[in-house]
Structures are given as C-alpha cells and as structure tokens.
Amino acid sequence: MGNLLIIDDNPSIHATLEIVLEPYFDTIKSLEDPLQIMRTLAVEDFHVVLLDMNFSPGLNTGAEGVRWLKKIKETYPNVSVVMMTAYGHVELAVETLKIGASDFILKPWDNRKLLATVQSALQLSESKGEIQQLKTKAKALRKEENAFPEIIGESAVVKNMLSLIAKVGKTDTNILITGENGTGKELVAKALHHYSKRNQEQLVEVDMGAVSETLFESELFGHVKGAFTDAHQDRIGKFELANKGSLFLDEIGNLSFSLQAKLLAALQNRQITKVGGNKVIPIDIRLISATNKNLFKMVEDEEFRQDLLYRLNTIQIEVPALRDRGDDVILLANHFKDLLAQKYDKGTLKFTASAEEKLMSYHWPGNIRELQHTIERAVILVDGNEITPDLIVTSASENTNVKTLNLAQTEEVLIKKALKKHPHNISAAADELGVTRQTLYNKLKKLGLS
Numbered sequence: 001m002g003n004l005l006i007i008d009d010n011p012s013i014h015a016t017l018e019i020v021l022e023p024y025f026d027t028i029k030s031l032e033d034p035l036q037i038m039r040t041l042a043v044e045d046f047h048v049v050l051l052d053m054n055f056s057p058g059l060n061t062g063a064e065g066v067r068w069l070k071k072i073k074e075t076y077p078n079v080s081v082v083m084m085t086a087y088g089h090v091e092l093a094v095e096t097l098k099i100g101a102s103d104f105i106l107k108p109w110d111n112r113k114l115l116a117t118v119q120s121a122l123q124l125s126e127s128k129g130e131i132q133q134l135k136t137k138a139k140a141l142r143k144e145e146n147a148f149p150e151i152i153g154e155s156a157v158v159k160n161m162l163s164l165i166a167k168v169g170k171t172d173t174n175i176l177i178t179g180e181n182g183t184g185k186e187l188v189a190k191a192l193h194h195y196s197k198r199n200q201e202q203l204v205e206v207d208m209g210a211v212s213e214t215l216f217e218s219e220l221f222g223h224v225k226g227a228f229t230d231a232h233q234d235r236i237g238k239f240e241l242a243n244k245g246s247l248f249l250d251e252i253g254n255l256s257f258s259l260q261a262k263l264l265a266a267l268q269n270r271q272i273t274k275v276g277g278n279k280v281i282p283i284d285i286r287l288i289s290a291t292n293k294n295l296f297k298m299v300e301d302e303e304f305r306q307d308l309l310y311r312l313n314t315i316q317i318e319v320p321a322l323r324d325r326g327d328d329v330i331l332l333a334n335h336f337k338d339l340l341a342q343k344y345d346k347g348t349l350k351f352t353a354s355a356e357e358k359l360m361s362y363h364w365p366g367n368i369r370e371l372q373h374t375i376e377r378a379v380i381l382v383d384g385n386e387i388t389p390d391l392i393v394t395s396a397s398e399n400t401n402v403k404t405l406n407l408a409q410t411e412e413v414l415i416k417k418a419l420k421k422h423p424h425n426i427s428a429a430a431d432e433l434g435v436t437r438q439t440l441y442n443k444l445k446k447l448g449l450s
C-alpha cells in the first residue's frame, strides 16, 4: 500500500478515480489546482502522482503537464508520476516517458488497465525508495568504517603499486587486480574506489565464486515479484545497487563459462533487465575485478572468455606477494602486533631479533592474511612482553606434509619431521637429514626451534 496524489482540474474525475483506487492505497488526495502540488508533496509522503496534462481553459498542448512533471521529478525523483491524457495526445504522452514519467493512461480509461498501471507505478516507487534507503544506510556505514584503508608498505614494489592506484583510481577505467591469496586485493579495490569521483556512492562487492549458477541473474540483475517460485517480492540486483558507484567482482576467475557470457552482455550493453521484468535499466558503474588465477592461461585453456578478459583488464594491477616485499614483513608484523596487543590487552609487545629473523626467512604462502593470523596467535599466547620465535607458528610449521616446491618451506617441514621421528636425538635427526649436527643446530636456531 502507499499514498496517491491526483491532480486534475475536473472534480468528477477525482471522484471516479478515488472510487476505483481507494482499496489499493492507504491515502488518496485530490487537487484541482496544480499550484498546490509542490506544497502538498513537501508536507506529505506520496508514492504515486496521477497528473493531468492540461489545466488552463482553452490550452491543450500538454505543456503544463510536462512542466509540472519536470518539477516533481527534480525534487522527488522517487515518486512515480503517471500522466493522464485524452486519446489524441498519445505522442505527447510518450514524450513524457523520456523525461521521467513512469507511464500514462488515456482518458476515458479502462478500469483494469488503470489499476495495473497505477499498481506498477507504486511498485516502482517502492523499489526506488528501497535503493535510496540501502544507499543511505551504506553511506552512513562507510563514514563509520573510515572509507580509506591503510595500505601499509614502504618497499619499492608497494610504492609503485600505490602510485598506480592513485593515478588510475581517478579515472573510470575498468581495472583487474591480480595477486595471490591474502595479498590485499580487496584493500586495493577499496583504495581505487576511494580515489574515484564516485567515492560518495557505494562500492558494491560480489564474490563471484559464491554466486550459484541458478541465482546468478537474480543476484546481479535483480528480479520482479513472481519471476520464479521464491520471488515473493521485487529484488534489486548488485548492478543496480552499484549504479553511479563502483562494482567489485571478486574471484572473477571462478565464474563458470556460461555465466561469463551473461556478465559480458550486461557490461557491453551497460544496461540490465530484471529476471521476469521487461524494463531496461541503464547502468552507470565503474568496474573493478579481482582474481588469484591466471586469466590469460585460462583463456588459452578455453576456461575464460577472451572478450570478457579484455573488457575487464583495461588496466591490470598486480599486487605483490608478501615474500617479495622485503622489510615490509616486519613493518606489517609490527602493525598487526600493536593492533592485536591492544585488542587482547597485552600492553607493549616486541619481537626478539630471532623472531624477526624467522618472520623474514619464511616465504608466507598465505601472504598478509597468514601473517596477520600468525601474529594474532603469538599475541594471544605470549607471556611477558617479548615475542620469541617459538611463538611464530606458521602454516608450514604445523604441516608436516610437503605440499610445496619452495625450498625454505620444504626444509623446515623436513627438519620438523626428522625431529618428530627422533625426539631428543639431534644426531639421529641430523643423520636422517644427511647433514652434520652443527648444520642442524644452525638451521634450528634460524628457524627459532632450538
């Protein structure tokens, strides 16, 4: 239900419309004089306006209706305006659709058609209101969570990346962010949005790996009520939600081949149609995508559409792996240590020199996310204020199966295996590893295991 405002200089039209439409609205108000429109809309909430096109006696060009339509839409874009006109003026009525009218009805009207038109205008106004609400909510949240993420790092590779982000962030170019898991791709997407002209609008994120084949279109493009069994009400898709803002398609490499075609069509046409709907909705978005996969290789293997890849990667930003960021490991480790020490009320903590050495020598396959978890564990477990190497427990230290070809990691895994097999017997462990006792001691020291 909603509120309806009728504007027509003929009172008998008011009475007839009110009788037909009364069961479908909470409130109906009728005005004869269009000069009262703006005042009325300013004090009461209306969802639909039924607007006649001619008011002054002798004038039937429709120009008055057009002027009032423009005025209403300028101040109240979420209100649906349905124009009322006589049969001879269909062309003019069609023109009003271009300037924001939702629909028109011809006088004399057919009651069923009138009802259908007014009801869909009401639905449209409700969904516009919903988008507005979601956007306002998101805006408030964005302010709270401090929109600009801090990307910590002073290494040359990170500095290069930051200056590229600042440069291309301002443009509307499509950007593909690549990099291993946990390198900070999502953070880069947020920074790009922050630098863009669109930063007052939303950055809408979709995890493409998590969208099911059947719900893909509904999730991205939305659906209308009744489009399928579970479509109990209209739904706004992510594309529409991101309109005027940025759309972040994360894990784009996980999108199935058939869905890639549907995504490409929407990106190419810059418009969408809701599932079960027939209205074409123009979309103005800045596209940011991310993946940890090699999309060029996937194109070669016919797993990813080349035309889609070219649309996504006007600019590509490669986020460096943590192991390639030099001393940033210590910078980041200290950053997380301080944050987490505060969170767990641990006072001031510091890493011992050998703990720092261990942090630097590890190859961080899970990148910054792994570093963050490792530090969190150390902060939770530490007694006193020094974090020693034994508290730095990485995924490789917990895992005694060799799943990687990385030498440093493999060495650490094999040493742990040997120690497990020969507890308290360094000589036997060294023998098993084919090194001298001294070499094993040195390695244990470096790994913080001695």
Ligand SMILES: Nc1ncnc2c1ncn2[C@@H]1O[C@H](COP(=O)(O)OP(=O)(O)OP(=O)(O)O)[C@@H](O)[C@H]1O
Pocket: 150, 151, 152, 153, 179, 180, 181, 182, 183, 184, 185, 186, 187, 188, 292, 368, 369, 372
């Ligand atoms: N340079 C950085 N400075 C501070 N924190 C960072 C930095 N890079 C990443 N992080 C933090 O590391 C974690 C992982 O980052 P993020 O989720 O952006 O990685 P991702 O590449 O998107 O990961 P995935 O590929 O698994 O989705 C997050 O908590 C993020 O805040």
